[in-house]
Amino acid sequence: xxxxxxxxxxxxxxxxxxxxxxxxxxxxxxxxxxxxxxxxxxxxxxxxxxxxxxxxxxxxxxxxxxxxxxxxxxxxxxxxxxxxxxxxxxxxxxxxxxxxxxxxxxxxxxxxxxxxxxxxxxxxxxxxxxxxxxxxxxxxxxxxxxxxxxxxxxxxxxxxxxxxxxxxxxxxxxxxxxxxxxxxxxxxxxxxxxxxxxxxxxxxxxxxxxxxxxxxxxxxxxxxxxxxxxxxxxxxxxxxxxxxxxxxxxxxxxxxxxxxxxxxxxxxxxxxxxxxxxxxxxxxxxxxxxxxxxxxxxxxxxxxxxxxxxxxxxxxxxxxxxxxxxxxxxxxxxxxxxxxxxxxxxxxxxxxxxxxxxxxxxxxxxxxxxxxxxxxxxxxxxxxxxxxxxxxxxxxxxxxxxxxxxxxxxxxxxxxxxxxxxxxxxxxxxxxxxxxxxxxxxxxxxxxxxxxxxxxxx
Numbered sequence: 001x002x003x004x005x006x007x008x009x010x011x012x013x014x015x016x017x018x019x020x021x022x023x024x025x026x027x028x029x030x031x032x033x034x035x036x037x038x039x040x041x042x043x044x045x046x047x048x049x050x051x052x053x054x055x056x057x058x059x060x061x062x063x064x065x066x067x068x069x070x071x072x073x074x075x076x077x078x079x080x081x082x083x084x085x086x087x088x089x090x091x092x093x094x095x096x097x098x099x100x101x102x103x104x105x106x107x108x109x110x111x112x113x114x115x116x117x118x119x120x121x122x123x124x125x126x127x128x129x130x131x132x133x134x135x136x137x138x139x140x141x142x143x144x145x146x147x148x149x150x151x152x153x154x155x156x157x158x159x160x161x162x163x164x165x166x167x168x169x170x171x172x173x174x175x176x177x178x179x180x181x182x183x184x185x186x187x188x189x190x191x192x193x194x195x196x197x198x199x200x201x202x203x204x205x206x207x208x209x210x211x212x213x214x215x216x217x218x219x220x221x222x223x224x225x226x227x228x229x230x231x232x233x234x235x236x237x238x239x240x241x242x243x244x245x246x247x248x249x250x251x252x253x254x255x256x257x258x259x260x261x262x263x264x265x266x267x268x269x270x271x272x273x274x275x276x277x278x279x280x281x282x283x284x285x286x287x288x289x290x291x292x293x294x295x296x297x298x299x300x301x302x303x304x305x306x307x308x309x310x311x312x313x314x315x316x317x318x319x320x321x322x323x324x325x326x327x328x329x330x331x332x333x334x335x336x337x338x339x340x341x342x343x344x345x346x347x348x349x350x351x352x353x354x355x356x357x358x359x360x361x362x363x364x365x366x367x368x369x370x371x372x373x374x375x376x377x378x379x380x381x382x383x384x385x386x387x388x389x390x391x392x393x394x395x396x397x398x399x400x401x402x403x404x405x406x407x408x409x410x411x412x413x414x415x416x417x418x419x420x421x422x423x424x425x426x427x428x429x430x431x432x433x434x435x436x437x438x439x440x441x442x443x444x445x446x447x448x449x450x451x452x453x454x455x456x457x458x
Contacts, residue, residue: 005030006028006029007028007029009026009028009029011026011027012025012026012425012427013025013079014036014038014424015081016038016040016043017038017422019040020421021042023041025038025425027425029058030054032053032055033049033050033053034054035050036048036050036422049286049292051293051294051295053294053297053298056293056294056310056315057294060315060320063314064317064320065317065318067091068092068318069093070086070138070139070140071137071138073086074442075087075088076088081445081452081453082452084442084443084449084453085442085443085445085448085449085453086442086444089430090430091430091431092318092319092430092432092433093433094139094433094434095318096144096145096146096147096175096433096434096435097143097145097435097437097443098436098446099123099131099132099146099148099149101122101128101148101150101151101156101159102122102123102150102156103116103117103119103120103121103122104116104117104120104122104152104155105118105150105152106181106182107179107181107219109281110217110219111247111281111282113281113282114280114450115280116150122157122158125165131441132146132165132437133169135443136169143171143172145173146169146174147177147203148162148166148174148176149177152179152181153177153178154189155182160189160192163192163196167196167199173199173200173201174196174199175200175202175241176193176200176202177203177243179205179218180205183202183204183232184225190233190236190238193233194236200239201238201239201269202233202238202239203240203241203243204226204229204240204241204242205218205226206226206230206243207244207246207251208244208251209261210223211223213254214226214251217250230242233267234265234266237404239267239269240268240269241270242258242270242271242272243272243274244271244272245275245276246273246275246276246296246299247275248290248291252291252299255273256299256300256308258271259271259300263335263411266330267408269410269411270412271412272413272414272415272416273296273413273414273416274416275290275291275293275295275296275417276291277419278420278421279421279447279451280450280454292417292423293322293323293416297313297415298310308326309337309340312326313326313415314339316414318431318433319432321427322419322428323414323416325412325413325415326339326412326413326414327339327411327413328410328413329411330408330410416434418432418446418450419448419451420447420450420451424447424451429445432446432447433445434446
């Protein structure tokens with residue numbers, strides 16, 4: 001333990017980093033960082049890094065909104081995270097419902113959360129449909145994002161039909177979470193994806209611009225393959241979000257370069273940076289230099305020489321603990337941060353309590369406000385701030401053209417930090433809104449599922 005004087009910020013509970021037994025813990029602020037101190041009667045004291053920027057960690061609650069409750073599916077007995085899901089103590093509904101349609105994968109990444117490989121059978125189509133329908137029912141018929149995942153979902157023999165039936169259920173958005181290997185070669189499959197239309201996008205694993213960054217995370221260099229996939233999707237006007245797992249000493253030096261690359265591709269809607277989480281095949285000990293949410297923001301600011309700043313991001317209202325978001329206007333090769341210089345906290349009543357908080361919603365409110373003289377939401381400053389993002393005539397365009405405007409002109413960046421045995425803080429788990437849909441009709445927070453509920457590790 002350090003001799004530095006700690007400022008105790010909060011008392012909490014956390015699993016022992018060694019045995020997972022629930023133990024008392026404290027969040028302390030030290031030398032500008034937020035740390036988690038635990039004491040296990042068997043394994044003694046340990047110290048884990050929560051955030052590299054204590055100021056962000058303290059201020060995040062200014063953006064918090066009360067959680068949106070949804071159906072309870074299991075009783076509370078052993079305590080978090082062992083009662084998933086969703087138990088009565090969970091404080092947030094499902095923003096992203098994730099269906100793992102197959103345990104098989106054609107890659108075998110060293111950091112795979114699922115430990116996916118060449119074993120197991122794909123889920124039958126009728127069972128996948130039941131899981132989709134359960135998600136809609138649990139969310140009162142208004143489910144937000146459905147993510148089709150795995151393993152590698154494109155190895156499922158009926159993946160095209162799975163996506164078509166998902167689109168027919170009118171989720172707010174359907175995402176295909178993929179490593180992109182099939183998309184790099186299969187023209188017919190790309191044409192199927194293009195035919196799905198607005199409301200569909202590809203969620204593409206993309207960890208760096210050179211093989212030195214991708215090989216340690218994926219088992220082989222894939223930079224050229226991923227760039228090829230981005231170009232092929234762009235040629236067919238299929239929106240894509242790049243998903244970068246960021247690990248200290250491997251690719252954390254490329255955060256700024258990934259941002260610049262993505263922002264320069266009109267068909268790329270945004271980037272989701274994910275600090276490496278330590279579960280699945282990537283289990284291990286992170287040490288004091290692990291990358292955190294605020295660490296990604298600091299690297300963005302430093303590596304873009306201040307073009308992007310930490311203050312361009314806000315904690316996402318539905319999960320201030322583990323998600324940050326920002327939007328940018330793309331124009332003539334330049335990106336302009338939307339939140340810079342604006343008091344976003346005043347606008348929280350107009351932001352939906354969901355990870356699907358998207359620019360298309362902002363644009364619709366702006367367009368409606370311009371058309372009505374600002375009466376929508378009774379917030380003239382909000383309309384004034386947002387209106388320049390879109391031309392008024394966009395409201396008259398077909399949905400496909402509106403979607404294309406968003407894809408080409410509005411750029412979204414999120415940072416999502418998952419909870420593992422080391423950085424587990426009870427409140428963060430209770431607010432997590434990315435949920436795995438299980439075969440027995442439950443929804444489990446993604447972190448809890450991978451930590452203790454995945455069949456391979458339970």
